[in-house]
Amino acid sequence: MQTLTWSVMFWLTVGVMIGMVVGTLPGLTATMGTALLVPFTFALPTEAGIAMLGGLYVCAMFSDAIPAVLVNTPGTPAAMATAFDGHPMVHKGRGQEAIVAACFSSAIGTLFGAAAYLLLAWPLIAIALKFGPPEFFWLGIFALTIIGSLAGDSILKGLAGGAIGLLISSIGISHGNEIARFTYGVPELRGGLSLVAGLIGIFAIPQVLAMIADLRKKEFIAEYQPVRGQTLQTIGRVLAHPFHVVRSAVIGAFIGILPGAGSPIAALVSYNEAVRWAKDKSQFGKGDLRGVTASEIANNAAAPAAMIPLVTLGVPGSSPAAVIAGALMLRGLNPGPELFQSDGSLVFSFGWSLLFAGIVTFILGSLFAPLLVKIIRIPLRLLAPLIMLLAIIGAYAIRNNIFDVYIMLALGIFVFLIRRLGFHPGPIGLGLILGPIIEPSLVQAMYISDATSVWNVFFTGTINVILITLSVLSIVLVVWTRHRDRMMARAGAASGISPGKPDGPE
């Protein structure tokens, strides 16, 4: 096996370490990291160069959880769902546990995704090819039902937040006849909002402003005492839910294969399913370890799985996969069935390197976890301006456009203010992420329906029916759970017991 050479392992580890930095810093995405690394890989043999890119990609999918957990600022869109429970865990003094859990879950996800890549590439791609625009539309709608878990006290405010996110995502050129929408004569808005800048605005800026508002009440984000043996204990807690682990990995690997869906959708759907299947849902959004593991296992399983359409069909399943495709092409290798036949060893060597990247990520992440968690002991008076600077750099660096910074700040101030009205940033971020998936699929499906009928396109076909059923079940479950909690709260109040009401992410 060529992957096991020391040279390949060394460059893989270098890629993983760069990925750690890329994922941790808001605004630096795995796509940007892999794109910047491509020129450096030319000096290396093909296996080592591609392994280095794969290592960066895999590790960035883990390390984006670090700012999400510690300061409630997702490093990339894929880590948004990790913040829902990861950050509340920090407030409960369980920061180290959250980071180790994210790290171990990432490793499990990567191993599962890489195993799917190595063993099941062709059968999985056959199912993925059945996904057309209507299926993607329903997948997006299904992912939207997660609002029920994120809405907090008021489901209406959660829905309104989701709708606001969807509206913001529709700014720019329309997908139908390419007309400008909601641009108000501002040329910069024609290109739409940068997703990363928007998410930084929605999550990081309100967090910074909240830190400043809390400055007179507390000095740090939370107390933290390093716990010896935390890594093994956390691994035990993660593995105590084997069905949850396998379900999250399967969801991540399958959604990763679908071109255009990617890690953020995988993490959100997996989180939604974790809430739906859990017997005790009361701790989700308040620091439930399963919330962190569901998101991290899925988004990391999606990363290697996104390579499956690349090596089988020549279609990249994600943006970093597209960059890796470019790196292969620059070396004269054409990704697709041809590559399987002409350079089969390279295809499998890459799969093995992704698998080892998961292991290296776990080792490095576990070693650095106690050190990383110390971020929460930095005084807020120093941390808040630092996060603001990183947020500004992150929003700017995506497109080298200062307008993205203005949008980020405007969104951040808006979300900070509406938090006082009882809105949570989660549904708004969800709308912003899902809008670019749902709308193009809806428009394409509507064009297809012009030739047949809306019923045929949207409501027939096995996958459509399954996704519609799951969406309806998810909504019914949310309504039923909230009704039951309200009844229990009333009964508790009548009998003098403190009522427990549903709550959203802190």
Added chain:
Amino acid sequence: MNMKRLADRDLLTSLMLFGVSALFSVGSSSDPKDWAFPLLANYVTLGIAIAFLAKFIFSVAMKHLPDLIQMTANDRLSTLDVIVFMVIVLVYLFTMFGLGFWPSSLIMLILASVYLTQERTTRNIRLAIIVPICICIVAYLIFTQVFYVPFPEAGWFAS
């Protein structure tokens, strides 16, 4: 109606949602496919705004206790901190095109850190100056030397 009712959470939520809905009011096109998606999202926003307004009117009519947004003396001080910090950030966004990105970032970080330091001991002030310098050096090396991000350069002294 008591003027305090104007700070009712349901009323403010409703007004905010009406504002968002107005901001995203749909334009016209020969093809409805261009507007179907934002139209649906806007109807949801508008419907919820109406629901909150109805809830507010109902609670006034039934003389229910209002859910008012409270502001204590401490909250006022915190709000002042937030406003001053945002002013520093806005001035920074303006000066970065004159002084250059990194010098203005350093000034912003030092000013904000010093302002936010409640106990102004010599040690804390020193920290509020040294930490931003270290952060700027590390960020400069990572973003400029490793990731080649082209930040705004100094325009005021260009000539």
